[in-house]
Amino acid sequence: MRISDIVDSFSSPAMMSGVGDAEVTDEERAMARAVSHELFCDISGHQGFPPTGPSDEPAIPPDMGSYRIFDYAMPATQPPYQVLGDDYSLKLLNALHSEDLAGQCEHSMVVSVSATIPSKGDMLGDKPLSEDERIVVYLPGGAFIGGDTPGSKWMYVRMSMELGLRVFTPRYHVAPAFRYPRPVHDVCTAIAFLVARGFCPQNIVVVGASAGANIGLSALRLLAGSIDVAGCVVVEPCLDLTLSLDSWQRNQEVCVLPYVSPTHPGSISRMYLGPVDGMDAVELLGRPLLSPLFADVGGLPPMQIQVGMDDVLYDECVAFTERIPTAELITYPGINHYTMFRGRTQLDRFYGNLLNFVTRVTSKKGS
Template sequence: MDIDEILDSAANTSTMPGVGDAEVTDDELAMARKMGHLVFGNLAVHKGFPATLPSDDPQYLPEIGSYRVFEYLMPATQQPYQVSGDDFTQSRLTALYSQDRAGQLPGEHSTVVAVSATVSSAIDALDDKPMHDNERIAIYVPGGGFISCDSPEMRLSYIRMSQEMRMRVFVPRYHVAPAHVYPRPVHDVYTAYQHLESQGFRPENIIMVGASAGANICLAVLQLLAAEGKSQRIAGCVIAEPCLDLTMSHDSWQRNQHVCILPYVPTTSPWSLPRFYLGPVDDGVNPIELLRRPMLSPISADVSVLPPLQIQIGCDDSLYDESVAFAKRIPSAELITYEGINHYTMFRGRTQLDRFYGNLRRFADKVTTA
């Protein structure tokens, strides 16, 4: 399998992340690692992914499930941000809020709602309103290294998640680098949460799920909700292969380079993923110090404000050590580790998908109301 074949596999359900049941071959894993090191290790030439990949929007059969993309405005009830002890983030979020409130923020707010055919309802399941008073939903924040997010090829995985969790899945479409830098993705996901709550969804029936960079954004949103006293009202949060320390200071970044698709590019380089996400900063400002702040590196966040938490991580992942260190700070957190799994194989193959979704479903059932 060459790099072009791996790229083509994005539309192949046998190997699609989060969907396909085909087990991962050694050749596929080696080529995926090569592709990951090429893409993420050479951001100097990265111009940004298009809003959607150059393909037709897939149409799934009713017996599989369906999805809808809908646009919305920032809720009128959404209040200005309050970020304690972080003037840098406060300033950027205030600017985004003001632009959004004035209708001058580039790009729209949009969300994908996905539903499996196994989740039936007499009313429109593709709406953004509760189907009944006590409906459970998942808000899924996908990863992509802060440089990609939702695409049509990914949406079958949202339907698979809906099937496995037995609930509708809402996926905020956040804007990505290099055109949109921190904290624009945080603002987008936070606004999506506020929109869904304004539509009538109850926090105690919401599970937030974040993968990789999406887990980082998810935890930043929970910190913002904590400032409003809302974060612990959410039923729970699951973070998979989470990006928790943007200083990249943990040993597994070096130790797992030979097996993981994420390359180690130190944050002293402006072309490292964290610096790419952070974006330009003023002269005299130390970007490394900014990357240590809790909204960017949740490993240092106040964990007392978090809802019930499950962490899933592969032992061969470059992000393994920071996940373990984060879990040690939260005695109540459930840490699930997988031997031989890295950042590519977390969501591939029947064996691993059964484990991932099984643990996700069990946690969701435990922390939400029936």
């Protein structure tokens, strides 16, 4: 599957259903311009971090907010990984851990702040502004090949405005240049770095969208017992890389995500997994750190799941929620994978539910 196939689908009836021009936000316009710039090349040439945005990318007005990108290093105290019953993942993860200790892995993160938050200390710094400051760690989606893009900064600042909190976004490396489990390792190191800088885990909420939700859930499972965050919100999460549930077929005509068999070397699942050296690719894709739907849910923090009922991922979310009785499932009739973040009405619903959850699971003393 080529990027051009995805670009052609941007104007499809499914993509535009229920959304009028008057609903389009400034954030969406910025994202569309940045994405159209990025998609000139085929993903086979994509080399890690997204490319620099176009020179005419709309700037974030100072009265809306600001952001800064900074480099960080994995804390030297971060222990090697333990992955029970999965020698394949354990070998890959601990190879990355050793490379990182040797200074061979680069990491960076975005810190975003809304102009509506009263200034206190270094608002674009990487230290807590107060002992009990609450923050969000946001993991953008992008089918494992996108991640942080130039236009995404608008959404980070908007999230900061809606929640009244600073937002930290790990710029995890993406496929096909960087494959599993590098993005998971990047998120683990980012959360561990923030805790080492003084942020209390019980004041951190992880929010992940689509592929970012998949990566985030795997990272939280690896950190469970050593770093237990206050909560996790997964939005239209990609939970089953084997694409085995019915909504992948049932919702094909109303959702923009195309079904490409996970056995196909050009599928998103296989690009994220990478070479399998003669092993069964589908069996590997069904392992817990690749498909959280099949993982042990013990040790996961309080969770909210948001998904559209027309999303091809809908059945995965329902099945996952059934395994976590305490999880809150919020569904949106008539919303598919693209329209979850499209238009002011739906964005207001999304942010309202997100704010409600964050307020419930974190201390109200933070600032």
